[in-house]
Amino acid sequence: MSDRQMDGDKPSEHDEDVTLLRVPVSLDYDYSAGVSASRFLRGIEQGKLLGQRCPVDGRVYFPSRGSCPQHAVTFGDETVDLSDKGTIVTFSIVRVPSANIPLELPYIAVNVVLDGADTILMHVLDANPEDVHMGMRVQAVWKPREEWTTSTANILYFRAIDEPDADYDQYKEHI
Amino acid sequence: MCPEPEAALTAPHSLEYTYKRSLGPILSQFFTALRDRRMLAVRRSDGSVLMPPKEYDPDTGASLDGMIEISSEGVVRSWSWVSKPRRQQPLDHAFAYALIQLDGADTTFLHVVDAVEEGSMSTGMRVAARWKAETTGSMTDFVFVPVSSK
Numbered sequence: 543m544s545d546r547q548m549d550g551d552k553p554s555e556h557d558e559d560v561t562l563l564r565v566p567v568s569l570d571y572d573y574s575a576g577v578s579a580s581r582f583l584r585g586i587e588q589g590k591l592l593g594q595r596c597p598v599d600g601r602v603y604f605p606s607r608g609s610c611p612q613h614a615v616t617f618g619d620e621t622v623d624l625s626d627k628g629t630i631v632t633f634s635i636v637r638v639p640s641a642n643i644p645l646e647l648p649y650i651a652v653n654v655v656l657d658g659a660d661t662i663l664m665h666v667l668d669a670n671p672e673d674v675h676m677g678m679r680v681q682a683v684w685k686p687r688e689e690w691t692t693s694t695a696n697i698l699y700f701r702a703i704d705e706p707d708a709d710y711d712q713y714k715e716h717i
Numbered sequence: 718m719c720p721e722p723e724a725a726l727t728a729p730h731s732l733e734y735t736y737k738r739s740l741g742p743i744l745s746q747f748f749t750a751l752r753d754r755r756m757l758a759v760r761r762s763d764g765s766v767l768m769p770p771k772e773y774d775p776d777t778g779a780s781l782d783g784m785i786e787i788s789s790e791g792v793v794r795s796w797s798w799v800s801k802p803r804r805q806q807p808l809d810h811a812f813a814y815a816l817i818q819l820d821g822a823d824t825t826f827l828h829v830v831d832a833v834e835e836g837s838m839s840t841g842m843r844v845a846a847r848w849k850a851e852t853t854g855s856m857t858d859f860v861f862v863p864v865s866s867k
């Protein structure tokens with residue numbers, strides 16, 4: 543065509559047709575953690591795992607959102623120090639890659655209830671897939687101390703520890 | 718009085734839903750042609766020309782497959798000036814979004830006019846596609862520029 547501007551009539555240098563279109567969709571936020579999660583993140587910067595206790599039934603929430611979703615009461619400023627040891631409640635062996643998860647496959651996604659907490663934490667277990675099981679006792683493996691920031695990434699993953707499995711009754715409510 | 722709580726922590730947070738869509742035969746031809754710096758439209762049974770092409774006639778639902786090449790120059794039918802572009806917009810300086818009717822087409826589509834200033838935009842002005850040095854088969858392979866400033 544006379545009004546084509548740059549290409550002349552050269553044939554395409556590509557063998558393949560364009561059959562797929564990548565459609566980027568993204569939203570950029572400045573995320574505010576809020577008072578309660580900020581307290582939790584400042585704790586983890588010091589290597590502390592801070593939960594909060596519901597004043598109505600005494601259950602310990604970790605991480606805490608600052609109020610009890612069941613009783614609709616606020617928790618105030620008091621925190622509970624939790625162990626970095628816990629028990630695997632459930633797990634999933636992940637064999638499908640995900641663009642935003644840079645882990646080698648397969649990896650083990652676990653729900654852990656930390657000792658002293660009444661809510662579960664989702665994390666990753668470093669173990670052979672055939673060894674993971676419910677009730678398994680695990681402990682957090684932390685980054686080197688000088689790398690700690692106000693981020694949950696301070697905990698790299700969980701690892702099995704040499705303790706007998708927890709009794710089913712101790713964690714069955716979390717399944 | 719309670720002591721002032723420490724300020725809340727904040728952090729940048731990007732949420733992405735990037736996906737790939739399968740183009741199908743008509744749009745595959747359209748995007749493949751863009752990679753070759755050519756504009757492909759589709760002709761309806763009444764002779765009118767849809768640009769960008771559609772797979773089906775919007776009025777009758779009939780399948781369309783009469784692809785034809787049309788000009789990469791056209792006319793601005795409507796426009797809006799973007800004085801402060803956001804990060805994900807196609808240019809990092811002020812530009813116009815415009816409805817453009819290419820010569821040979823009966824429909825308009827939304828695209829970008831890289832004009833020097835708002836005052837150089839007008840409805841009815843002539844524009845032509847300016848192609849990127851590297852084309853990939855995408856609507857961002859080109860922007861429009863006023864014909865006089867090409």
Ligand SMILES: [Zn+2]
Nearest residue numbers: 596598610613
């Ligand atoms: Zn409660």
